[in-house]
Amino acid sequence: xxxxxxxxxxxLLPAFGATLMFFFGRKxxxxxxxxxxxxxxxxxxxxxxxxxxxxxxxxxxxQPFEKxxxxxxxSDTGHLTYTTHDGFPAEFKAQVGFLLDxxxxxxxxxxxxxxxxxxxxxxxxxxxxxxxxxxxxxxxLFMFSMLTLILGNNYAQLxxxxxxxxxxxYLLIGFYxxxxxxxxxxxxxxxxxxxxxxxxxxxxxxxxxxxxxxxFTEVTTMARSGHFPVGDPVLTAAALLLFVGACGxxxxxxxxxxxPDAMEGPTPVSALIHAATMVTAGVxxxxxxxxxxxxxxxxxxxxxxxxxxxxxFAASIGLVQNDIKRVLAYSTVSQLGYMFLxxxxxxxxxGVFHVFTHAFFKALLFLGAGSVIHAMSGExxxxxxxxxxxxxxxxxxxxxxATLAIAGIPPFAGFFSKDEILLQTWTSEHGAYIWLWxxxxxxxxxxxxxxxxxxxxTFYGQPRMSHEVEHHIHESPKSMTVPLAILAFCSIxxxxxxxxxSLKGSDHFARFLEPVFAREARVLEAEGRAAQVAAGKREEExxxxxxxxxxxxxxxxxxxxxxxxxxxxRHADKGYAEPIEVAAKPLHTxxxxxxxxxxxxxxxxxxxxxxxxxxxxxxxxxxxxAWFDVHVVDGLVNGTGWVTRAVATLSKWWDTWIIDGIxxxxxxxxxxxxxxxxxxxxxxxxxxxxxxxxxGLLGFVFYYAWR
Amino acid sequence: MRVRKTKSRRTEMxxxxxxxxxxxxxxxxxLGVIGVLTRRNVVIVLMSVELILNxxxxxxxxxxxxxxxxxQVFAIFVITDAAAEAAVGLGILxxxxxxxxxxNVDEVDLLKW
Numbered sequence: 001x002x003x004x005x006x007x008x009x010x011x012l013l014p015a016f017g018a019t020l021m022f023f024f025g026r027k028x029x030x031x032x033x034x035x036x037x038x039x040x041x042x043x044x045x046x047x048x049x050x051x052x053x054x055x056x057x058x059x060x061x062x063q064p065f066e067k068x069x070x071x072x073x074x075s076d077t078g079h080l081t082y083t084t085h086d087g088f089p090a091e092f093k094a095q096v097g098f099l100l101d102x103x104x105x106x107x108x109x110x111x112x113x114x115x116x117x118x119x120x121x122x123x124x125x126x127x128x129x130x131x132x133x134x135x136x137x138x139x140x141l142f143m144f145s146m147l148t149l150i151l152g153n154n155y156a157q158l159x160x161x162x163x164x165x166x167x168x169x170y171l172l173i174g175f176y177x178x179x180x181x182x183x184x185x186x187x188x189x190x191x192x193x194x195x196x197x198x199x200x201x202x203x204x205x206x207x208x209x210x211x212x213x214x215x216f217t218e219v220t221t222m223a224r225s226g227h228f229p230v231g232d233p234v235l236t237a238a239a240l241l242l243f244v245g246a247c248g249x250x251x252x253x254x255x256x257x258x259x260p261d262a263m264e265g266p267t268p269v270s271a272l273i274h275a276a277t278m279v280t281a282g283v284x285x286x287x288x289x290x291x292x293x294x295x296x297x298x299x300x301x302x303x304x305x306x307x308x309x310x311x312x313f314a315a316s317i318g319l320v321q322n323d324i325k326r327v328l329a330y331s332t333v334s335q336l337g338y339m340f341l342x343x344x345x346x347x348x349x350x351g352v353f354h355v356f357t358h359a360f361f362k363a364l365l366f367l368g369a370g371s372v373i374h375a376m377s378g379e380x381x382x383x384x385x386x387x388x389x390x391x392x393x394x395x396x397x398x399x400x401x402a403t404l405a406i407a408g409i410p411p412f413a414g415f416f417s418k419d420e421i422l423l424q425t426w427t428s429e430h431g432a433y434i435w436l437w438x439x440x441x442x443x444x445x446x447x448x449x450x451x452x453x454x455x456x457x458t459f460y461g462q463p464r465m466s467h468e469v470e471h472h473i474h475e476s477p478k479s480m481t482v483p484l485a486i487l488a489f490c491s492i493x494x495x496x497x498x499x500x501x502s503l504k505g506s507d508h509f510a511r512f513l514e515p516v517f518a519r520e521a522r523v524l525e526a527e528g529r530a531a532q533v534a535a536g537k538r539e540e541e542x543x544x545x546x547x548x549x550x551x552x553x554x555x556x557x558x559x560x561x562x563x564x565x566x567x568x569x570r571h572a573d574k575g576y577a578e579p580i581e582v583a584a585k586p587l588h589t590x591x592x593x594x595x596x597x598x599x600x601x602x603x604x605x606x607x608x609x610x611x612x613x614x615x616x617x618x619x620x621x622x623x624x625x626a627w628f629d630v631h632v633v634d635g636l637v638n639g640t641g642w643v644t645r646a647v648a649t650l651s652k653w654w655d656t657w658i659i660d661g662i663x664x665x666x667x668x669x670x671x672x673x674x675x676x677x678x679x680x681x682x683x684x685x686x687x688x689x690x691x692x693x694x695x696g697l698l699g700f701v702f703y704y705a706w707r
Numbered sequence: 708m709r710v711r712k713t714k715s716r717r718t719e720m721x722x723x724x725x726x727x728x729x730x731x732x733x734x735x736x737x738l739g740v741i742g743v744l745t746r747r748n749v750v751i752v753l754m755s756v757e758l759i760l761n762x763x764x765x766x767x768x769x770x771x772x773x774x775x776x777x778x779q780v781f782a783i784f785v786i787t788d789a790a791a792e793a794a795v796g797l798g799i800l801x802x803x804x805x806x807x808x809x810x811n812v813d814e815v816d817l818l819k820w
Contacts, residue, residue, distance in 0.1 A: 687812055
């Protein structure tokens with residue numbers, strides 16, 4: 001039980017590497033940096049394998065293994081108590097704990113595995129770049145966050161990882177921060193993710209309010225207890241809010257816009273974060289909350305519809321993009337749409353299976369693209385590539401395998417998972433989702449077309465690069481090709497884990513996940529949705545003509561897409577024709593400009609573009625606020641000031657003329673006027689006074705004399 | 708000689724009565740008043756005031772022939788009073804001169820409205 005008891009070491013090892021890089025990275029040699037950062041992740045991979053191995057052997061019933069380290073939020077003092085939705089007292093409590101069950105096992109294995117390979121690849125790819133230690137520090141920090149996200153035993157801890165991977169995504173997209181486009185893309189990713197994160201937080205709080213706990217095991221147990229009715233509006237709200245978070249992180253409509261721009265980061269980052277691991281966090285979170293989603297059919301429908309629409313929407317844009325990484329980015333968005341379609345129709349295991357296979361072949365595609373870019377001296381535009389198959393054979397072979405896998409050609413990995421999703425969509429709700437299947441099927445066709453377009457434009461046709469670039473083309477170093485080879489191996493064989501019963505397989509993958517989703521199957525079954533029952537049973541019920549027919553159709557779609565791309569691009573030379581452009585020029589323009597979604601967002605949400613003379617969105621809100629501030633708030637202030645001044649003027653007038661004038665100066669003036677005659681007697685000359693006195697004396701004398 | 712002659716000429720005239728004194732006092736008083744009213748020099752004005760006071764004294768002494776010694780006692784008081792008044796007046800005069808560099812009363816008319 002060593003590995004299970006010490007499961008906390010798995011996320012902590014990359015955290016150690018990141019800390020080391022943060023404090024001492026600048027002073028370390030490149031070899032030391034590589035050794036530390038690749039070493040920690042490799043060790044984490046070994047520990048993960050050990051932990052999963054021990055888990056599988058010690059928990060035959062696949063009950064979840066939980067290792068609680070300590071209480072992180074909340075305490076025994078009762079300060080964080082509240083009343084739940086149903087009126088029960090509850091205490092908000094979140095632990096730092098690690099949960100290992102089949103679901104997190106799968107994520108743990110492919111995150112550490114693919115992560116390790118990409119770390120090794122990066123030592124070659126980034127060898128000539130500045131900020132080597134910074135890059136690996138961020139990568140290690142990302143691994144820590146992602147592992148925290150996967151292994152957390154409650155929503156709060158998941159959220160820590162969730163934010164951590166968002167931060168690392170931001171840092172790595174903006175790795176070439178001296179490029180404005182890169183820092184803009186980083187900002188865009190971070191801001192769009194914040195919208196989703198807000199939804200996730202609200203969803204988490206709703207769950208805490210509804211269930212009185214944020215611990216996965218407790219929430220799941222309670223949701224499955226049968227006390228909560230299906231379609232409870234609060235649960236529906238919680239599920240939808242969680243899905244908003246998933247939309248942000250996993251790049252679903254309408255929040256997918258950051259992912260194509262995220263290709264500004266170094267290619268290994270695109271492979272690790274924006275294809276294989278981080279963007280599947282939303283799928284993980286929804287799968288982890290399956291007990292809640294099953295109780296909210298409306299939310300499930302939303303997930304399915306959004307997933308299907310995202311799948312075809314992104315695939316359609318991917319048809320005409322010329323930047324090799326952008327094609328892959330839209331492909332990722334599209335494949336994530338598939339995953340959510342699967343989750344939405346209740347085929348959780350199929351969705352997770354697609355995450356698993358997708359991680360390998362999409363990481364391989366990105367790393368292959370990185371190898372191509374490396375060979376092309378940094379050129380990413382496929383119009384300037386061509387005829388690389390002979391010059392970079394290993395890259396070519398591995399990318400060809402990955403393309404076959406994603407196009408759904410048997411027996412490569414993508415075939416099994418995609419076929420499973422399409423089958424489940426076809427059969428779920430007794431066929432009510434057939435139109436979603438149609439969308440999914442169309443997406444499969446497009447996927448095959450744009451992937452083989454990428455392949456032919458890159459590796460076939462005439463060389464379209466400049467002579468100087470052509471001269472420098474070389475196969476990548478061992479550190480890059482070895483991970484490619486390993487991933488190619490996985491892209492071939494990973495799908496075999498889910499070899500369906502209909503093809504005489506045993507579908508180990510679904511069986512392994514059964515304990516996580518089994519209860520859902522039972523709930524769905526109880527509601528008469530037999531089509532959605534868990535993998536094992538389902539296979540037996542639906543092994544029949546329809547399944548073989550669907551399988552045939554799916555393979556046919558892949559082959560048709562391949563054939564179309566082969567016809568159009570196999571001989572591509574300078575100035576080759578895009579078939580879509582030839583057939584429908586306006587459609588091509590719309591697709592090439594990504595359906596003008598970014599522009600639309602700029603008009604409606606950011607307000608960077610004016611709609612007529614009106615500015616909407618955030619900047620519009622800013623304008624409105626500024627107007628409000630200037631005209632209403634300042635108006636009030638100025639109005640108050642004006643009134644005060646007017647009153648003061650009046651008051652001053654009153655004071656000057658009435659109080660001072662009539663009240664104070666009035667009597668004084670009156671006294672002055674009245675006293676004026678008397679003042680005239682006062683000359684100030686003593687002798688005059690004396691004369692008056694004499695006159696008075698004489699007056700008296702004469703008065704008495706003549707009386 | 709001259710005195711004797713005069714004396715001999717006036718032997719038949721009436722003796723000096725109170726009225727005579729009063730006339731002399733009145734004349735003296737009028738001289739004083741005219742002095743006070745007409746002279747500019749403060750010293751002369753003060754001297755004229757002394758004349759007025761002495762005219763009063765003469766009255767008092769003259770009446771004391773009829774009414775007893777009270778008048779004479781009162782005259783002594785008035786003389787004392789006049790001495791004090793002269794002292795105070797001359798003091799004011801010196802302060803006055805120091806400020807104004809003049810002793811003319813008509814050049815001082817500050818004490819008015």
